[in-house]
Each structure stands twice: as C-alpha cells, then as structure tokens.
Amino acid sequence: MSTTKTATDTTTDLQQALVDALTQPGHGISSAWLYDQRGSELFEEITELPSYYPTRTEIGIFADNLASIAKAIGNDCLVVELGSGSSRKTVPLLNALDRSAGYVPIDISADYLREAVSGLTTKLKDLPVIPLVADFTTAFSLPPSLPAHSSRLGFFPGSTIGNLTAAGAQSLLQHCHTLLGQEGMFLIGIDLDKSPDVLIPAYDDPEGVTAAFNRNLLVHMNRELELAIDIEAFAHEARYYTDPARIEMHLVAVADQTLTVAGQTYTLAKGESFHTETSHKYTVEGFAQLAKRAGWQLRREWSDSEQRFAVLLFDASK
Ligand code: AVJ
Numbered sequence: 527m528s529t530t531k532t533a534t535d536t537t538t539d540l541q542q543a544l545v546d547a548l549t550q551p552g553h554g555i556s557s558a559w560l561y562d563q564r565g566s567e568l569f570e571e572i573t574e575l576p577s578y579y580p581t582r583t584e585i586g587i588f589a590d591n592l593a594s595i596a597k598a599i600g601n602d603c604l605v606v607e608l609g610s611g612s613s614r615k616t617v618p619l620l621n622a623l624d625r626s627a628g629y630v631p632i633d634i635s636a637d638y639l640r641e642a643v644s645g646l647t648t649k650l651k652d653l654p655v656i657p658l659v660a661d662f663t664t665a666f667s668l669p670p671s672l673p674a675h676s677s678r679l680g681f682f683p684g685s686t687i688g689n690l691t692a693a694g695a696q697s698l699l700q701h702c703h704t705l706l707g708q709e710g711m712f713l714i715g716i717d718l719d720k721s722p723d724v725l726i727p728a729y730d731d732p733e734g735v736t737a738a739f740n741r742n743l744l745v746h747m748n749r750e751l752e753l754a755i756d757i758e759a760f761a762h763e764a765r766y767y768t769d770p771a772r773i774e775m776h777l778v779a780v781a782d783q784t785l786t787v788a789g790q791t792y793t794l795a796k797g798e799s800f801h802t803e804t805s806h807k808y809t810v811e812g813f814a815q816l817a818k819r820a821g822w823q824l825r826r827e828w829s830d831s832e833q834r835f836a837v838l839l840f841d842a843s844k
Contacts, residue, residue, distance in 0.1 A: 541751050541788060547800055548785065548792040557689050557775075557803035560739065562746045568739040575735055577727040580685055583835040584715045588615060591828045591837075596622040598826050598839055599711060604675035606630040606706070608662040608682045608698075612642055615683045617649050627675035628654040630668065634661050663694065665701055677709035685717040685835070688806040692770065692816070695806075699820035703842055710842035712822055717835055719807040722766040724834070729764035729773045729805070737762035740775050743802055751787065759783055763799065775803040810836055818843075 540559060547555040561569065573581035588595065596619070603626050607616055610631030620626055629650065633639040636659045643657045654673045660666040680702045687695050702712060729736055740762045744755045760777040767774060776799035783794045794800075808816075813836075814824040822840035829836045 537750055540747065544747060544751065545787055545790075545792075548787070548794065552801055553794070553799060554801040555743070559746065560743050560802060562742070565739060565742050565746065568735060568742060571735050572731070572739060575731045575733060577731045578736075579724070579728055579834055580717050583830050584683060584685075584837065585615065587715075587828050587830055587835060587837050588618060592618060592622040595619065595713070595826075595828065595837070595839070596624065599623060599679055599713070600677065601625040602627050602674075602676040603711070604628050604630065604672060604678045606632065606668065606678060606680050608632055608680065608702075609634075609684070609686055610642065611638065613646060616681060617646070619681070620650055620653060626653060628656060628673040630656050630658055630672070632658045632660050632662055632666070634659070663690065663698065668705060677711060678706040680706050680710065680712040680714075682712070683715040683837075685715050685805070687714060688717055688772075688808070689803065690806075691804075692806075695816060696820055699817055699822060703821040706842060708842060711825075712817075712840040712842075713837065714840070715835065715837050716808045716810075716813050717805070718829075718833055719771040719809055720834060725766050725773055725807065726764055729775060730762065736764070736775075740777055740802055743800075744777065753785070753787065755785060756783070760800070771807040773805045773807065774801055775805075776801055808836075810838065813838065 543555050543559060547553045572578050601624055603623065605616065605620060605626060607613070610616065610633050613631055620629055631639060631643065639657050639659055643655055646655055656669050656672060658669055690698060703710065706712065741757055741760060744757045744760060747753055748755050759780055761780055763776045763778050765774045765776060778799040779794045779796055781796050785792050785794065810827055817824065817840055821843055823843035824838060825841050826839040827836055
C-alpha cells in the first residue's frame, strides 16, 4: 500500500474538510491546513514576535538547564523527535548529551526533512542521523535498522501537542509508549495556562502576523480549490476558553457569505466563524495526569521564572 499522498488526494481532502466545516456545527477545520509553504513561513515569523512568548521561553528553558536535562536523560540514548522541522531545539540538546546513540528526526514533509538533515551532519559531528518521513499523529513505526542504543527518548518540543484534542494527545502518548519501550523516556514542551492578558496578544499580535497566518488558510483554499472566497470578509479572532483551558483561532464572517464548492452552495451567516485552530494550555499536574493514563510517569520538570512554559521529562512506568 502506498503511503505517499498525491497532490490530487490532498486537494480532495482539503475540499472535504471545507465542506465538512461548512456543514457541521462548530465549523471546525483541522489546523494542519494552516501549514502550507506560506503558512509555515508565517508561523516562523510568529515565533519572532514580541507578544508570542512560547518559542523564546522554551528555548530559554533549554539554554538555562541544558546540563541538568542532559544528565537526567543519560547516555547511549536514541533521540526520536516528533515534527523535527529545522531541528533548531535539538542540536544543542544532542550536543549536550555526553554520549548519544543517534537521532531520528520525523517530519511529514520529505523535502523539508531532506534539507534539514543535510545541514545537520556538520553540526552533529559523527552522530548517526536516521530521518523518517511520517505523520506522527497517526500510528507510525521506527526505521527498521537503528544504531545500538540502551534507551529511547521521544522529543516533542514547541507545545505542538496542544493542537491535538485530548483524545488525540492520549493516543499519541500511548503509541509513543509502545514505540519507545520499557526504558523509554519522553521530553515534551507544554504551554502553561495563564492570564488571557498574556495569551490573547500572543495569538492576536499588534503586527497582524497571526491574522495573516489564519487568513492564509483562505488564500490556500482559493488557490488549491479554485474558489473565490472574499478574504477581507473574514476577521481573525483569538478567543480564550476554560474547561479545558485553550486558545481558539477563528475566522469570523463580517457579513453573510455564500460559498460555492464543487457546484454546491453553502452559507456562513454574519458572525459565524470557521474554527481553525485550538491551542490547549495546561497545568503541569493536569498534563502529568493525561500522560499517566498513557503509561508515562513524570520524573523532572523545568520552567521559566514566570512559569509561562514547561519542559517535562517522563519515564515509561513499569
Ligand atoms: C505550533 C501549535 C505551537 O499553538 O502556539 C501560533 C501554533 N498558532 N500562533 C501554537 C500557532 C497561532 C502554535 N503551535
């Protein structure tokens, strides 16, 4: 069975996602669709914004605690990163480990992964790098041939897990528990719940980059599905909700919208919105409970002075 999707498959999936969003209550559409080439560039820009604290804060936590994190992980560990992207956070970690067995970067984009890996060889000296093209939100397997190692560490920085539903996060943690084995460890970055005074500007910056990122979904759909959605007719909104604590991004219709998709006409009334992303905000205790249900035991935690973000180390409990 082929696991590679063709461009036509992707177009059909996006069209189905849009029709589902138009016809179902809540009008939700997977945030995965935000990350086309332009969307990924805009997200990189977001990480540089003064009001978007998570990336900078997490990098600071790693920089300030690298020696103690490396010590807690130990030697001869195979590092498996979920959604490796540019591996920006992993290179310092791998270099801080006294002796590691190898690095398995996993990314959904084959092109991006190939490019990133070619830049890594010089930065990582002789460390074996075994890239894997896979969608880590579905069940995936590790490459068949791996260098000898005494333990496996799952590495999942960036609070990317926050984009998954509770059930999605649960099944990912369970799957990794199986994959990483008895001696398995999991090092994960999570964004902590905090005042909406801090959260809202992080997702609705004065520069308008997050608004452009959100609206780019419509640009993407217009191009991919040959539609004529009026992009200016949708306003970017970041909303804070509790139970569970989260930020939701919406694209709100500022006037009644009629959309024709594959010959069918749908309407979105003024004030209704596409729900384009959920970003869960956790407490350390709450996340530890979620992970425990998937077999993971919290061993260490590192945070910043304002407790905005946390890096947690879990062990596969026996
Ligand atoms: C990539 C999921 C970590 O939720 O903070 C940033 C995505 N969306 N601004 C996040 C995002 C809007 C980001 N993650």
